[in-house]
Amino acid sequence: MEKAAKAANRNPAAITLIAVTKTHDEDAVRAAIAAGQTTFGENRVQEAKSKYPQLKAAHAEIDLHLIGPLQSNKAREAVALFDAIHTVDRDSIAEALASEIKRAGRSPKLYVQVNTGEEEQKAGVAPQDALAFIAKCRDAYALTISGLMCIPPADEEPSPHFALLVKLARDAGLKELSMGMSGDYETAIRLGATHIRVGTAIFGARPQA
Numbered sequence: 001m002e003k004a005a006k007a008a009n010r011n012p013a014a015i016t017l018i019a020v021t022k023t024h025d026e027d028a029v030r031a032a033i034a035a036g037q038t039t040f041g042e043n044r045v046q047e048a049k050s051k052y053p054q055l056k057a058a059h060a061e062i063d064l065h066l067i068g069p070l071q072s073n074k075a076r077e078a079v080a081l082f083d084a085i086h087t088v089d090r091d092s093i094a095e096a097l098a099s100e101i102k103r104a105g106r107s108p109k110l111y112v113q114v115n116t117g118e119e120e121q122k123a124g125v126a127p128q129d130a131l132a133f134i135a136k137c138r139d140a141y142a143l144t145i146s147g148l149m150c151i152p153p154a155d156e157e158p159s160p161h162f163a164l165l166v167k168l169a170r171d172a173g174l175k176e177l178s179m180g181m182s183g184d185y186e187t188a189i190r191l192g193a194t195h196i197r198v199g200t201a202i203f204g205a206r207p208q209a
């Protein structure tokens, strides 16, 4: 990360590493904490609930990010457990989060996920709908959106997708960019990522589902 940041003339301290712990157990998280890591990512609410309440009770410094799709009926659990949610991508989720944030008095940071590759099976708002959706989050639901998130198609060069996310964030006046994983975080840093989400390069390969 530091090398990639320096090569891009960026301050490494301006980039947050989210250590993605999905499929890994609490011991793996504890080892990362012992090494100084504080920001973690999980892609499922249920799995995060099975390991993080205990960890957070013991380590108040943990900053936990939801990086996988959210169902409206999990909004309550998500707002209670996560410090950031990267996958706001439709009205029903924005509405559920808004009402839960109000009820719980707890406000995780929010990112809008953009489906930059316009893939059928992938979550995220379509690029051409992103600006209107961000405005609606703010105006209709009174949500504060901190930035944008994307997952480029697995079989494509990631840079055009990162560049599109950068452009949309600039047009929307948003400063944070959640982009880059084990295979492409250097490219993401070069293009302006403020948050990279890295699992495999830290914890090793995950068991195949």
Ligand SMILES: *Cc1c(COP(=O)(O)O)cnc(C)c1O
Pocket (backbone or CB within 6 Å): 020, 022, 043, 067, 068, 151, 181, 182, 183, 197, 198, 199, 200, 201
């Ligand atoms: C699993 C996951 C990652 C981490 O992927 P690696 O290739 O293991 O670094 C990043 N982002 C999301 C949304 C994920 O689900």
